Amino acid sequence: MTDLSGIPTTIIPPEESKGRSLFQLAVIRFRRNYAAMAGCVVLLLITLFSFFGPYVISHKYDEVFPSYVNVPPSLEPLPRADTLGDVMKGVADRARVELREFAVDGNTFTATIHADKAIDPRSTRYFDRANEFDNTQVTATEEDGKTLKLTGDVKREYFLFGTDQNGRDLMARVMLGGQISLTIGCLASLVSLFIGVIYGAISGYLGGRVDNVMMRLIEILYSLPFVFLVVVLVVFFGRSFILIFLVIGAVEWLDMARIVRGQTLALKRREFIGAAQALGLTDWQIIRRHIIPNTIGPVVIFVTVVVPKVILLESFLSFLGLGVQEPLTSWGALISAGADKMQSSPWYLIFPAIFFVVTLFSLNFIGDGLRDALDPKDR
Template sequence: MDKEIFTPAKLDLEKREEISKPSLSYWQDAWLRVKKNKAAIISFVLLILLTIMALIGPNINGHSYNEQNLKHSNLPPKVPGLENISWLPFDGELTRKNGVVYNAYEQKNVKEYYWLGTDSLGRDLFTRLWSGTRISLYIAVLAALIDMVIGVVYGAVSGFFGGKVDNVMQRITEILVGIPNLVIVILMIIVLEPGIMSITIALTITGWVGMARVVRAQVLKLKNQEYVLAARTLGLSNGKIIWKHLLPNLAGVIIINTMFTVPNAIFFEAFLSFVGLGLQPPLASLGTLIDEGFKVLQLYPYQMIIPAIVISLIMICFNMIADGLRDALDPKMRD
């Protein structure tokens, strides 16, 4: 072959240092990865909508969560504008055991509209549903704060100082791990009363142990890295090393574990309310609504199905967001 065919490429020395891709920080790159995860974005939007409804929902239709009207008991959902659409379940009709369909609103001569129906005491389920959602989101925020504050600080201090400090702190966590949450709640009920305060104290006592163990393990791995030794050489205090060097490097692990803890806390509250150890009537939570709806499931299935759908959406949204954050913040998932 003729050597003249092969000509060297012309190199532009001015462009050899040119960066073709914009420089991104760790969090900017993570955000771009999260945006590519459609399930996480949809879940985030749904969670925002549910939060907005939990805040304003109980004040929309003018009914109170504990307002009783026995004449309006067990009414099915009926929504203005949708009541004439036969294939939607908002026409106010019920089916008897023998298969006969009747309009419960006409039979009881009720002129009001109950968008999600009423329970056995005539209380508006729409208002009670969003009041219960507010409780579940309160538990979610509480669990996140407990993990972020108590769990992270406890685990970071235990792992960083090590030695006798670590031994004493880990023995305390082992004792707390050995005590089931249900036992702590029962003890709180004996001392206090069944309700949100007992659940709050129970979560505060043991809800942070898992996060503390994860943070401790990561700190043990990172505390002997070169940048930590350099910070010690420069005279930084232990508190500043933990706050400025270790915790920022643990941010991804902390966020991911917090997002996975939140659904467990919501389910824990719903379970306690379902078995009668949580909120007491007339207060409402998604667990109490499911419990009350379960008792009349065959006659009035909407009383259980609607709150079950909402709590399922909340838990699925948190899990999808956690999956998206795990993929975005995990260094092994980077290109």
């Protein structure tokens, strides 16, 4: 198509000329931040590892392997072939029989045991109780039952992260710790977000005596010892998983309220707030429709800092005996336990610390990306 001057023109379809919303522009800016996107991917992988990993591995977080206590990380299956003979001899001694022959062919073993009197076939239970052997059966009986020929399976176990002082798979423990730490971090942050945003917005918008009273209340709560508050709540309500994130969320909302109040004090003098007041909107309508949505940017960024802080607080409570208790665990509890064994068994500390530090960096990168996307003028 050409205009009157003969210059060809292009007609843009309505759907192509449609403008983008502020949310769409923020999403585009966030996607262009490679560090933030990498943080999202890493955080997603850690979440999948923690919540879906237990369905992949065969070990449970509370399963004890007495034969594999303080085993360092390894890609090789256990037990090793050169140690099976000593293990079988030890089992035979516990069964009060003599081990005459022992051989291993792949994942199958054969053994010959002897005693001065007839051996009870039920003694094979001693072999199945060991972590190394399973499905032990009597294949032949000689010398009126004084000699038995046995066969069974050699159980191969993988401990990629090693085991702890109780013989539990550290990988399964790290997965469980990730479930509890991430859950407490997210739930406690949501509790602090819900209370702090509403409280701070109301305090900052109403101002005057209401603001003064509400801020003095926050200062009083700041003065209360955190541990004392936790002890009182535990005494009244008992120790539970839900109580942990409720207590932490009930403390963390104080910082959130002060941040939202500062943002609200700056927003209440803007022109669009005056226009809303002129239109006859109530105070709650203005807070809900205009104040809170315009504070979401700083709030979301602050949440990415609160989550790792909450995880550290949970580990502090677990260290005092007020948080997660055995056989449950968390990254913080694992790090606290690993610090005591750092010299003799460094893998106790290394693996949970790696997951915690990587999660911390991922959340920081995501927070920086959200800051740049929601308020690009601050870059």
